[in-house]
Amino acid sequence: MQSETRGQDSNTRHICNILPEQDKADSVLLVEVKTPAGNWSSYPLHKHDCDNPPIESYLEEIYYHRINPAQGFVFQRVYTDDLSVDETMFVEDKCVVIVSRGYHPIGVPYGHDSYYLNVMAGPKRQWIFKNHPDHVWMLKS
Secondary structure (H helix, E strand, O other): OEEEEEOOHHHOEEEEEEEOOOOOOOOEEEEEEEEOOOOEEOOOOEEOEEEEOOOEEEOEEEEEEEEEOOOOEEEEEEEOOOOOOEEEEEEEOOOEEEEOOOEOOEEOOOOOEEEEEEEEEOOOOOOOOEEOHHHHHHHOO
């Protein structure tokens, strides 16, 4: 399995690619993500809900959250450009969040470490995400 650190400053998270797209499987991608307290994950804002390569691929996503300590929490927002989906959730230990479409950032408060098992699946095992245009500036050096 490949491990990597993504992001910087308060956007740091540690990734373990259990079943990445280059490995053989039918439709599932599987990733573990550890986000330290006070950091953001699935950030900058991005989505992958349109079958439009090379700009974006269609993948639905499930997050299985674990929080340390267990009485902690994270916030996860799931929303679409037109706001037909717009939910902000208080997510506790052992909760599942399903993201069938839209952007889906996670904020981890101070004092709580986040772990989530991330399962993505779609018609093609290709993870191409589209960053929210209002937040692309964060990716520029």
